[in-house]
Amino acid sequence: MKLAVMVNEGPYQHQSADSAYQFIKAAIDKGHEITRVFFYHDGVNNGTRYGIPPQDDRNITQQWSELSKKHGLDLVVCVAAAQRRGILDADEARRHGKSGDNIADGFRISGLGQLIEAGIQSDRLVVFGD
Amino acid sequence: MSEIKKFLYVNRKAPYGTVYALESLEVVLIGAAFDQDVSLAFIDDGVFQLAKGQKTTDIGMKNFSPTYSALGDYEVKKIYVEKESLEERGLTPDNLLHLTYEDEDEDYAEKDSIQFVSRAELSDIMDQQDVVPSF
Numbered sequence: 214m215k216l217a218v219m220v221n222e223g224p225y226q227h228q229s230a231d232s233a234y235q236f237i238k239a240a241i242d243k244g245h246e247i248t249r250v251f252f253y254h255d256g257v258n259n260g261t262r263y264g265i266p267p268q269d270d271r272n273i274t275q276q277w278s279e280l281s282k283k284h285g286l287d288l289v290v291c292v293a294a295a296q297r298r299g300i301l302d303a304d305e306a307r308r309h310g311k312s313g314d315n316i317a318d319g320f321r322i323s324g325l326g327q328l329i330e331a332g333i334q335s336d337r338l339v340v341f342g343d
Numbered sequence: 344m345s346e347i348k349k350f351l352y353v354n355r356k357a358p359y360g361t362v363y364a365l366e367s368l369e370v371v372l373i374g375a376a377f378d379q380d381v382s383l384a385f386i387d388d389g390v391f392q393l394a395k396g397q398k399t400t401d402i403g404m405k406n407f408s409p410t411y412s413a414l415g416d417y418e419v420k421k422i423y424v425e426k427e428s429l430e431e432r433g434l435t436p437d438n439l440l441h442l443t444y445e446d447e448d449e450d451y452a453e454k455d456s457i458q459f460v461s462r463a464e465l466s467d468i469m470d471q472q473d474v475v476p477s478f
Contacts, residue, residue: 219476221363254366293369325373332474333348333379340477 216240217248217331221342223255224273225266229341230259234276236339241284249287249331250277252320254342257300260290262317274317281319288320289327348473349380354389355477358408359399364392365407367478372410375417382421382472383414384465389478390428393439393457408440415444415456422456425465 218237222229237247252259259274266272281288290300299315302322306314316322332338352371356363374381385393392408399406414422422442429435442456460468469475 221478253370254362294366325370326377328370328476329350329374329377329379332350332476333346333377338474338476340475342477 214245214337215248215335216245217328217335217338218250219328219338219340219342220250220252220256220259221254221340223258224264226255227343229343230256230273231271233339233341234273234280236341237280237286247284247286248335249289249327251328251331252288252290253294253325253328255298256342257290257295257298260288260295260300260317260320260322261315263315277320278318286319290316290320290322291328292322292324295322347378347380349382349471350374350474350476351382351384351469351472353384353386353469353475353477354392355387357388357391358394358397359402359404363478364389367476368407368410370476370478371414371419372417375419381419382423382468383419384423384425384468386425386428386465388428388432390424390432390434390439393422393424393442394434395438395440411440411442414442418444420444420454420456421458423458423460423465423468425462426459427462429459 218233220230220233224230259277264274277288280286301311301314302316303314305322354367358364397406397408443453444456445451446454
């Protein structure tokens, strides 16, 4: 089955990012295809590489980056939600005159159309949020 | 991408305590460009999003409720409000914005967008959808 996933909460504050990650791993193991993971609301905070969780805790952003690298996951951060919360790639930083970017490996910033498109092209859209 | 799917955006939260309502509306407006079968549901505290007479100056936030009145121009014609959620909060249909759309099949007659449905009816409506983003 083709599955699109939406993550609506930030890491550590809320379990939805962990649950989405576990769900995606299990779905891939079962042979399903993940068409896209779309990060919205505070979910965009999953995409900053500047988080430094304690060493005995999971690093959620790093988990996403590694999963993306292993399975070619398309991790998309909503541009409008990201701008509000200071999640920037190099292009966005330059465009808005900011001194640096913070997007993590495997993530890309794009528009809400990517969410609608994923909904249209997938068999299911699975939403993780509050 | 010629396939048309049924999208139901489910709004569950009050308009200003969190950003969900505002950012949900942003998804609906962008999604309107994709020519899908779109409907909106308002349940739980989400019914407060449609309350009329919202004034936000004292909380320093933008009152985005006028945008709901523009949904008809975005071809959003089906807005379901759950009766039980209204009643549980002491609200009546008179407390809500009057949302309309122009029916191009009937000489652009102005029609009500909001349909008041029971919890059981909304359950059936959800069952008929392809994509149900919830906020």
